Amino acid sequence: MPPVLDRIRVGSAPDSWGVWFPDDPQQVPWQRFLDEVAEAGYSWIELGPYGYLPTDPARLTDEVARRGLKVSAGTVFCGLHRGPAEWDGTWEQVRRVAALARATGARHLVVIPSFWRDDRTARILEPSELTREQWAHLTKGMERLGHEVGETYGLDVVVHPHADTHIDTEEHVERFLDSTDSELVNLCLDTGHYAYCGGDSVKLIETYGERIGYLHLKQVDPEILAEVTANGVPFGPAVARGVMCEPPGGVPELEPVLAAAQRLGVELFAIVEQDMYPCEPDRPLPIAARTRRFLRSCGA
Template sequence: MTSLPPQSSPGPSPQPTPPSSLSRIRIGSAPDSWGVWFPDDPQQVPWQRFLDEVSASGYEWIELGPYGYLPTDPAVLKEETERRGLTVSAGTVFTGLHRGPEVWESTWAHVSDIAALTQAMGAEHLVVIPAFWRDDKTGAVLEDSTLTPAQWRQLTTQTERLAHEVRERYGLSIVVHPHADTHIDSEENVTRFLDATDSSLVSLCLDTGHYAYCGGDSVKLIETYGERIGYLHLKQVDPLVLAEVRANEVPFGPAVARGVMCEPPSGVPALEPVLAAAQRLGVDLFAIVEQDMYPCPPDKPLPIAQRTRAFLRSCGA
């Protein structure tokens, strides 16, 4: 009688493939994700609480936020961040450079203080946000939403001047942030700006939420203008709220109060393809989470930040 060969025992069940490591992406967060829009506002959490909670959420990198919210004395700020395991990735400035040389002195006075603190904290980037044509808090119209050709020339030439001065004096690279309710917003205006500025001086801070808010495709922008992507802000929009905002021409500030910027991964754009496209650029990039929330209850940001950090880890970041 021929014996049957022993049956091989079944091997272990196949395990899901882990997400590929986003080894070139450095994840952080910002005061914006804690509802902080202004240096001092009674609706915002104290800066000590922001630092405690951003650290507790598992982030290691932060931005300075509005100048004057965090301590402006570098020695104090270094002590406060280092004991929480935090490092500054960038400072942020607001500019109205399309208005021409006459605003240069006031712009530089604003920029230089922030650039000095950014440099002192060991960061290498300065996020530059163009002036709002509509007030970000009240929604009041401040100027025309469309620039003239002359204003476009001033915007591009003065931005290059700013980039040169910031690099020469402070060793920082500027990254210009397309933003809703500014003149650098849609795909058309972003590409026009990039095509008109020197790539050796001016890079982009691609904010995925603002770009989607204004109808842009972040993955397409990364794949088309990859050499100009110097920094990322990770954000999503709620498509249902956005449709209502667009239909009713709601200004950005009130739109945020309605919840147009939502917790990942419930909105658009999907962040996994954005991060994968950024990784394929083969350069080190900061990807700073910014969920616009103003105003918001003080206990709301921390659990969102913790869930968002866990979600980004599941993406490999």
Template sequence: MTGTPSPGPSRTLDRIRVGSAPDSWGVWFPEDPEQVPWQRFLDEVSQAGYQWIELGPYGYLPTDPARLADETAARNLRVSAGTVFTSLHQGPAVWDETWEQVSRVATLTRAMGAAHLVVIPSFWRDDKTAALIEPSELTTEQWRHLAEGTERLAREVRERYGLEIAVHPHADTHIDTEEHVTRFLDATDPALVNLCLDTGHYAYCGGDSVKLIETYGERIGYLHLKQVDPRVLAEVVRDGTPFGPAVRQGVMCEPPGGLPALEPVLTAAQGLGVDLFAIVEQDMYPCPPDQPLPIAERTRRFLRGCGA
């Protein structure tokens, strides 16, 4: 799909710190023969013009802080966040298992000088077969577990590691559509729980990123930048395709060829008057090893053209 490049920024987006992530190199798992080696990711993300990265799936990049610090510094890279996956709607029974994972990722995230932990809810259907793992709608009790568990997680992560969580609305999870995102925000403490607004996932689920920023701006703590191809998305919605196969169909596309338009999103985020990371995450697993770098370079040029 093609798009018209931005005519140029109306102002400099000096509160937005742009980066990229292993996801933009087709990395979804700690180890997978279809993924590029971590050294190549670090080399190419730096070559593409980025200075900020996320850790990606724990174990993909070196987990020894000293080694990772050396590897990133050698390429003039810094870490903005780590990522964890949770099933907090299942209640207190999953807390110990959740915290075991969170503590590992938070330890490395803090050691790398980052201040954010991106929290992704668990999927309600199998990412490959589309089989239901559990109902797509939570019960009232599960919503309460989700809200209380997320607040506890935010509190513990802040107190023990000095990190702020950013909950990531995600396709095929219970925090996805505008209705679910709004319900989650209204159920959680603004002093503890913010969002990682992923522009692609929110559009995938029918949401308007600019509207969300304008309505709940004080809850936007982090951004992921991506776009969806509306033609592929229409097929995905028609066929009920799960997220993983939808990515293989190319539902997430290279900017500026999809939706939402990123310049209005960035301008709205700039208008919040706070410093925000905006990390490019173009889902494309799996992908040929030579595909990510040219896309990353073009995307970085496009974002500079937006003022970021």
């Protein structure tokens, strides 16, 4: 019998349906996403890019509830490492997403650092390494964001290490955690992105368990990863090549990750995100259903 992972709350996200943008003809309509994520057996969803799902709180709450779903988090991107001048633009984005997340009953805001190279064209936008001053801007800015979001909207900010951003590798993730206050900001550990950048999710959970506030579950195909790494392929084209693959066919193994998360003794969301942009509209549902069955076989 698999272990009972009774502290892990499994969900999925628009990302697993090939949704990266508020509006894109290559993406499935939002009604189809909601119908299919419920059909696949999930109870929780994230909002995805702001504007993809309805932004009227009453309508969204109704659409989600009548499918038996609940919202776990909203998501924003930000470039706070650039300094105080970024704050107003960041807060305007955060304000809209956090208000909608709170109105639908969510408790988290997932914050992703901005990309240092374009995820479609590979054009270098900024150096891949931050200066000491930029690290200070990043960490203090995230702490301020955590404080303001908590005070204003009652949400917990969890920062998402992500490929092609400045918080990606084990070194960068640990530096971020060591430089920030756990009362203000914690981590959304994405198992796929962390493996993509060479990190060990189980080790991170066991070392920084008190800082793990949220999980994204995904795997990478090690052969495709080796190819894109060797050739300097940016994240977007790497996804189009299938670098993020259906569990349990990639790395890291999710059973040990989930077991380590369970041992923390706290309730954690574990949201499935299989990056698949772009993808054929009929592809996501069978994968999502198989992934849900796999996670149940792990005890989640």
